[in-house]
Amino acid sequence: MKIGLLGLPIEETFKKASEKGLEFVEFSINVESDVDHFLNELPKIADWMQKYNVGVQSIGRWGSDRIDPVGKIIEGELQKSYQLIDAAQKLNCENFVCGCNYRKEISYYENVNAAIAYFSKLIAYGKEKGVKISTYNCDWNNFVDNEMAWTIIHGYLPELRIKFDPSHSRYGGRDYLKEMRDWGHRFNHVHIKGSVIIDGKRFDDPPAGLDQTDWNTFMAILYAKGYEGGLSIEPHSHVWEGELGEKGIDFTVEFLKRLVI
Template sequence: MKLGLIGSPVEESFINAKDKGLSFLEFCININDDIDGFLENTSLISNWSKTYDIGIQSIGRWGTDKIDANGQVIEEELQRSLQLIDAASLLGCDNFVCGCNYVKELSYYENCRAAIKFLTELIKYGNEKGVKISTYNCRWNNFICDDMAWTIIHGFLTDLGIKYDPSHSRYAGCDYLKEMRDWGSRFYHVHIKGSIIVNGERFDDPPAGLDQTDWQSFMAILYAKRYNAGLSIEPHSHNWEGELGEKGLDFTVNFMKKLLI
């Protein structure tokens, strides 16, 4: 497994990753981000990647609607996803991550059918470009995040992977170790983010290793499932910013490196 970091597509991110002894960066080009600016800078990003010997492990898109109220694929968003798959291919990144919104006017079956249609297009295009497709288990405008959805959608789309983050499972009241046992063989990418629950409620997302996640068991299951891809550290807490945030990031890097065999 390789250890990396979610960062911004700027040179400073590559310098930071290099200084911390990491292997890769991940870019999340989300609903409110400048996707055109990112696409225009792919050549520059590629040069930084080569200069600092820091790979690009994953490119993702969170929060956008993919399906309209009638259950049809939103063509503009489909094209945006295809453009990001193109960028991933150019950057030597073999994983594109996305979710799919749930349309309340439709039945669960109809939502699954619409999601399968959208994801089939991504998988087909990704296969041509050498890029795998994963769904994220974050609940942000996404319903493909639990056993039922995975059983139907990933059960049908055998080439579709999962980007897994244990914090989302914990906050939703699910058993993340059970999900890993049952679906770990479909993990294409993993996020490393701490989580603390107090009195049944989400309290904070501190640096991994300073939280309640059983990271030793987490890693043991990944090894048992022969997972051999990226572990992407995700700084996520407003309590851990600035100097404290950098110290927390260093702590997680050192903590996770001790779990790598």
């Protein structure tokens, strides 16, 4: 397993990853992001990869609508996904992460069919480019974040992978260790983010190792499932920012290094 860092597609992210002894970076080109700007930056990103000897492990897009109110694929968003898969290929990045929104105007069955249609197109396109497609287990405009959806959608699409983050399962009231046991063989990317729940409510996302997640068992299950992908540190706390945030990343890096055999 390799340890990396989620950050902005700028030189500073590569520099930080290199200084901390990390092997890769990850980018999220989310719904509020300018996809065209990111695409125009690809030559610079390729130069930074070489300059700092740091790869790009995953490119994701969170939060966007992919299905319209009647269950049809939104063509403009599909094209953006294709563009980001193209970008992943150019950067020798093996994973594209996305989700699928839920439309209340149609049934769950129709939502599932729409999601399968969308992911099927991405899988076929990604196969041509050497890029695997993973769904994220976050509920940000995404209903494909739990075992019921995985059983139907991933069960039907054997090549569809999962990007897993235990904090989302914990905050969603699900058993993240059970999800790992049952679905860890489909994981293609993992986010490392701490989570603290007090009185049944989310309190903070501190550095991994300073939270309530059972990271020892988490890693044991990944090994049991033969996981060989990335462990991407995701700074996500409004408390751990600035100098404290940097110390938190350093803490997590050293914490993970003791767990990676």
